[in-house]
Amino acid sequence: MEYSPILVTVLIFVFGLILVYFVWRNVSNKKVVNAVIPTHDTILKVLTEDVKFFTKLNQEQQNTFVSRVEYFLQTTKISPEKGAKITDEHRVLVAASATIPLFHFNSWSYENLDEVLIYPEVFNEKYNTLDDERNILGMVGDGAMHRKMILSLPALLAGFQQNSNNNTAIHEFVHLIDKADGEVDGVPEYLIPKELINPWLREMHETISLIRRDKSDIRDYAATNQAEFLAVVSEYFFQKPKQLKEDHPELYDLLDEIYNDKKDLK
Numbered sequence: 714m715e716y717s718p719i720l721v722t723v724l725i726f727v728f729g730l731i732l733v734y735f736v737w738r739n740v741s742n743k744k745v746v747n748a749v750i751p752t753h754d755t756i757l758k759v760l761t762e763d764v765k766f767f768t769k770l771n772q773e774q775q776n777t778f779v780s781r782v783e784y785f786l787q788t789t790k791i792s793p794e795k796g797a798k799i800t801d802e803h804r805v806l807v808a809a810s811a812t813i814p815l816f817h818f819n820s821w822s823y824e825n826l827d828e829v830l831i832y833p834e835v836f837n838e839k840y841n842t843l844d845d846e847r848n849i850l851g852m853v854g855d856g857a858m859h860r861k862m863i864l865s866l867p868a869l870l871a872g873f874q875q876n877s878n879n880n881t882a883i884h885e886f887v888h889l890i891d892k893a894d895g896e897v898d899g900v901p902e903y904l905i906p907k908e909l910i911n912p913w914l915r916e917m918h919e920t921i922s923l924i925r926r927d928k929s930d931i932r933d934y935a936a937t938n939q940a941e942f943l944a945v946v947s948e949y950f951f952q953k954p955k956q957l958k959e960d961h962p963e964l965y966d967l968l969d970e971i972y973n974d975k976k977d978l979k
Contacts (some may be wrong), residue, residue: 743788743789743822743824744788745787745788746787746788746789746790746827747786747787747788747789747790748787750783750786750787750804751786751801751804751805753779753783755801755802755805756779756782756783756786756805757779759801759802759805759806759809760775760778760779760782760805760809763802763806763873764806764809764813764873765873765875766809766813766816766951767809774816777816778809778812778816781808781812781816781821782805782808782809782812783808785808785811785812785823786804786805786808789808789811789823789826789827789828789829790827790828790829791803791804791807791808791828791829791831792828792829792830792831793831794830794831794832794863795832795833795842796833797831797832797833797866798833799831799866803831803866803869803870806869806870806872806873806882807829807831807864807869807882810869810872810880810882810883810885810886811823811882811886813883813886813951814883814886814887814890814947814951814972815890815904817972817973818904823886823889824893825860825889825892825893826860826861826862826889827860827861828860828861828862829861829862829863829864830861830862830863830864831863831864831865831866831869832863832864832865832866833865833866834847834865834866834867835847835848835849835850835865835867835868836849836863836865837849840863849863849865850864850865850868850881851863851864851865851868851869851881851882851884851885852885853885853888853889853892853897862885862886862889864881864882864885865881868881868882869881869882872952877952878932878948878949878952878953879932879948879952880948880951880952883947883948883951883952884944884945884947884948885944887901887943887944887947887948888940888944890903890904891903891940891943891944897940898939898940899917899938899939899940899941899942899943900913900914900939900943901943901971904971904972905971906970906971909967909970909971912967913967913971916963916964916967917939917942917943920935920942920946920961920964921935921936921939921942924936930960931945931946931949931961932945946964946968947968947972950965950968950969950972
């Protein structure tokens with residue numbers, strides 16, 4: 714049986730509306746701030762070509778992922794700053810970075826984020842992109858920058874290059890999740906089951922000790938403090954899950970329970 718192109722288009726549109734409604738019912742009541750976002754085809758193209766996490770999902774999961782990306786783009790400003798020039802591809806990659814850590818949760822949101830600022834280069838603590846001492850790739854803002862995130866455009870793009878171990882955008886969104894309970898302490902009560910807190914703390918402290926004694930392949934920055942440990946190992950978990958499972962099975966299993974145990978977030 715053949716279907717007319719018009720009928721197919723209408724069916725796709727209706728299906729899209731159903732998915733958007735589902736996402737709206739299961740995420741939050743954030744207001745739409747961007748009436749115009751990248752097209753569905755553009756989003757799908759970027760995710761398919763650049764986001765390895767997306768390509769490993771089944772068709773139903775991919776549909777949900779696209780809808781969540783669309784929702785994020787509608788409800789969160791993504792603004793170029795200090796001369797940065799951003800494209801729809803860049804906006805989709807930011808939204809994908811936000812979607813990945815919370816994808817396996819039935820209810821999710823970033824209630825503590827209004828805007829992502831994209832800088833053209835790395836920056837320093839005074840948000841200067843020209844200083845010789847600049848070395849910050851991304852950060853979650855405080856004070857006057859409350860409810861904002863800053864990402865260096867080169868760092869955003871590098872995180873989605875093939876075989877990359879690091880992903881600055883995912884790193885910063887994990888900090889934002891960690892911050893949702895009021896403390897950036899490496900124990901994200903927003904998503905970690907209570908029964909996992911003590912096992913997680915034990916594994917975290919043991920691994921930090923190994924890193925500081927140069928007995929771990931996890932990069933040194935993870936040993937800075939508990940918050941950075943969570944963010945760094947989360948990058949590993951989403952970027953190189955197979956390698957993390959082989960090299961650090963206990964750590965992998967805990968992260969798998971934290972991020973992949975589907976539940977409603979309250």
